[in-house]
Amino acid sequence: MVLYFTSTVVSPPVTLFMGADKFENEDLIKWGWPEDVWFHVDKVSSAHVYLRLAPGQTIDDIPSAVLDDACQLVKANSIMGNKMNDIDIVYTMWANLKKTASMEVGQVAFHKDKEVRKVKVAKRNNDIVNRLNKTKKESFPDLRIERETRDRLEREDKKKLLRDQKEKEKEEERRKKEEQELRSYSTLMKSENMSTNYDGNDSDDFM
Known part of the structure; x- marks a missing residue:
């Protein structure tokens, strides 16, 4: 089961989600999306909270209010973290999560530590937590199918962009060819390259 929360601090609202256990x-680790940002309380057990970025958005574009919501949700869903003040929340892109066969269930590491961000949370904000909890919905999505569908649509988009690019290149080639033919025709039509009856090339025999 996956738990979904709606953050209304931005318009349009965004969805935060996490596994029930x-x-x-x-x-979620296995079937995450490249657009997913992963949040966790640093150095203690907590929920794995995700934020799915919009197309073209980067981890640097997350609004501070959304970041606050994600961090408060992570803290509230950590047995130890929820009781502590001045804790650190770490977050990084899903692609930076590292999973090996020797790790316990739900445990992860990072491919690149330098790509992990950290934010300090002073204390629990009940207003934020309560607001988010009121939007909580439970669902049983097929994460594998969702990821495979996402990848298929991405491949189709890339193929369309490639087709459009090739068509654009062909159109550009046609345009250049037409311009070259036009310039060549214009050159031939210049007066100095044309013969007239004043050049002695008149076919009629005048006295």
């Missing part, structure tokens, strides 16, 4: 966390 470590086994769902494992599935």
